[in-house]
Amino acid sequence: MAYIDHRTGGNQRxxxxxxxxxxxxxxIVALINGFTVKFFKPSPPERTEAAQIPLTPIPLPPPPPDTTLEKPIVEPRMPVPDVVLTPRQIPADPISLPPIPDFPPAPRADPIPQPSPTQTFAPRAAKPRNAPGGWATTNDYPARDLREGNQGVTRFxxxxxxNxxxxxxxxxTSSGHPGLDQATCEKVSRRAQFEPATDGEGKRVASTYTxxxxxxxxQD
Structure with a gap:
């Protein structure tokens, strides 16, 4: 018995x-797992497009009606009377017009012969041939007027x-002294020479010279 008790006690141990x-x-396993969870926390999984939250558009209210536009004015339509057109009666026979008379031909006018142009000349006045300063000089001074000291201008x-x-x-125009006027006409009429004047046809004509x-x- 003692043997059996000893064996049973060994099994229990x-x-x-x-x-x-x-x-x-x-x-030990629980401690290891606890430290792993505390110090090595896994990163959260990435969010895909399927996991994003869909956005629903909010409808906007319609704009208020514009009350500033004027309403078109509708004029009342006036009744239009019916117009009845009566067809114009056209005569069956056409209207005959009188024949147009034959007019005689217009008379033919012969051209008027034009006179042949003649050569024209510009009229020319008489022109002195010699110098007018030599027609009367101090040597021609009348002695009486010279003694009396008469001077002046004689226009002729x-x-x-x-010819x-x-x-x-x-x-x-007189010089105021008859002797000087008389001497002027005497000396000029004897000494003056001229080319005669001509008319529009180039002919010599009489003229005047002033x-x-x-x-x-x-003075000495």
Missing amino acids: VVATAVVALIQGAA SLAIDA GRVQSCTVI SAIRWRIP
Whole structure:
């Protein structure tokens, strides 16, 4: 009996040792898992497009009606009376017009012969051939007027014929001294020479010539 008790006590001791070992192993595994969860927390999974939250558009209210536009004015339509057109009666026979008479041909006018153009010349006045300054000089001074100291200007007009000769002399403006006026016409009529004047056809014609002589006593 003593042998049997000793054997049974040994088996219990083995079972108790195995249970303690299992408990210690479970505690170790639990500690390891706890540290792993605390210090090595896994990162959250990435969100895909399918996992995003869909957005629903919010409908906007319609705009209020524009009350500023004027309503079109509708004019009342006036009744239009019916117009009845009566067809115009057209005569069956056409209207005959009288024949147009034949007019005689217009008379033919012969051209009027034009006179042949003639050569024209510009009229030309009488022109002195010699110098007018030599027609009267201080040497021609009348002695009486020279003694009396008479001086002045005599204006004269000459009548010239178609050959250029002086026909007459007329005093237009007197010098105030008859001796000086008379000496003027005497000297000029004798010494003046002219080319005769011509008309529009180039023919020589009579003309006049006007000039003046200043009588002045020379100073010694």
